[in-house]
Amino acid sequence: MNIFKITTIGLSLLAGFPQANYAQKKKQQQPPNIVLIVSDDHSAPFLGSYGYPEIKTPNIDKLAKEGILYRRAYTTAPQCVLSRAAIMTGRNTLDIQMTRFSAPLDKSVTAYPELLRKGGYHTGILGRNFHLDGNRRVPETVDVLEKYGLETFKNRVDYLKVTGNRDSIFQQYNEFLDQAPKGKPFFVQVGYSDPHRIFNAKNFEPNPKAISLPKHWPDTPQLRGDFAAYLGEIQRLDSDVGRVLDDLEKRGLSQNTLVVFIGDNGGALLRGKGTLYNLGINVPLIIRHPGLIKAGQTSDALVSGIDIAPTLLGVAGVAVPKEITGKSLVPSFQGGAYGGHDYIYAVRGAHGQGLPNNSADFDLGRTVFNKKYKLIYNAIWQIPYHPVDFAAQPFWLDLKQKHAEGRLDEKYNKLLFAERRAMFEIYDEEEDPDETNNLAGKPEIRETEHQLKSLLQEWMIVNRDYLPLPIDPKPIAP
Structure with missing residues (x-):
């Protein structure tokens, strides 16, 4: 494929766009760059642009003002491995046999960065662990991964590095862009650890007494303190997202770069991560591209994690394989009628x-x-319900104690401690x-x-x- 010419697929995608946008696209000639920013354990309500009042997220909110925000975006699982596998492939978790947390994605299952790479893109994955090469914590598991060659992502992209350190993530991002060939479009997934526990963004935390708790949570000082720490993680994340967006602007790349912000699954909160309730699977999804997306939009269409792959492939002008069952979001970019899915699974x-x-x-x-x-x-x-990632936290131990002593309201007993x-x-x-x-x-x-x-x-x-x-x-x- 000649990456300096608009493909037939790309032209068909733009057919419904205003003529000015089509002319701009044709003049640009090079397909859009793509930056996918992934937050970790991030439920949808908790951003300023999603209407949560006591959080300051100016960089992500600006992204929403300049693009489109999807209020009803859902991951295919309330857990990172299962959800990320579906996002990476455009296929549901069952279809690709990724329901076990530490499973590597089988080499027979194509990830969309591979297709972008074949279509002329320089591709990379960096930052927070992408979770799809299995887990190396158990020596016996490592033996199996190496014996059968199950760690495949080094062969799927041009650049692959993992780190949980905020500064190192930005360094990897800069290294990737510095290495990207001139005149060639790029795709990069930038993964962050925030707002995953452990919560340690002390300098970013709001006042626990001044925040609003979800209405179905018990209101205790310990819970307020823990939730404020979670919001602090998101505010710290926003500052890191701002660094990436500012760098794109400085490099002169922002006008022809599609930026996608998405959470991998819901937060480790009461009835969140690990559950199929909304706080477990409803995540933020925001997409911006000045030439392709009408600014300031909000969509209530039902969107699934499997929709990311066909959307990015469509924008890049790369054919979408029939195995991908997600629906491209491109028809929603200019504010036209877009129904999304009838049902989400x-x-x-x-x-x-x-x-x-x-x-x-x-x-x-x-x-x-x-x-x-x-x-x-x-x-x-x-x-019974047992929380993921916070069973030892003081706020949960306090709730358990109140339940045991009969001091917890009955509605919370039923929601959290039913046998x-x-x-x-x-x-x-x-x-x-x-x-x-x-x-x-x-x-x-x-x-x-x-x-x-x-x-x-x-x-x-x-x-x-x-x-x-x-x-x-x-x-x-x-």
């Missing part, structure tokens, strides 16, 4: 490398939802966005419940799910 699988001591380590669940109703299927419903969960949960997302009133089994939504279970059943069968199907077979007379 997500899964919960094993987490971390530990043995199945509780539902933080091992839980199996599925969800399907539209804008109105959401079904959650807890396949191992007998196991068993319901096998099925159904929520009215319009009337109950905090997902606290389970409607499963109610006569008034019997048809809706059956419809959602039928959709989930179909999806599980088509994707060769290993869980029992959600529709209980009717007894057969002898």
